[in-house]
Amino acid sequence: MKNRDMKEVEKFKQRNKIRTFGKNVPNPVETFDETQLPKYVLDVIKSLNYTKPTPIQSQCKSFITLGWPVALLGRDLVGIAETGSGKTLGYAIPAIIHINGQRLVERGEGPIVLVMVPTRELAMQIQKECQRFATACQLTVAAVYGGSDRATQHLTLQRG
Secondary structure (H helix, E strand, C coil): CCCCCHHHHHHHHHHCCCCCCCCCCCCCCCCCHHHCCCHHHHHHHHHCCCCCCCHHHHCCCCCCCCCHHHHCCCCCCCCCCCCCCCHHHHHHHHHHHHHHCCCCCCCCCCCCCCCCCCCHHHHHHHHHHHHHHHHHCCCCCCCCCCCCCHHHHHHHHHCC
């Protein structure tokens, strides 16, 4: 949507209940092809039969900006949306791209990305969603949370 008429952009944002705040907020994207994501990410998206970005992935579906256009610029962001709206991929995909841009970590180093969440259930849900992309991108995902065997989690982290 970078080169779209501002009236068209505003219609898209109104239709999807997108409100943005801040300076130089990028326009939302309507298709995965517009994201200019790397081919390896687009291939996974297509293999999972995702047809188009959700509003929060396009930019945001509530009060504060979130999504690939903002995250890929390295900007700070906060996203507020209901469960099942695609928030996880809104930050996980830029994180995967960031990880792939780094040198390989050596034993005892890492992690490159850390996601902190308030509950074990949410940690497990995010791990499951991220694992779908991580496997295809040759990355490792680990969830560490209370109420589970600490030794097993420690071994997972040691394996990278």
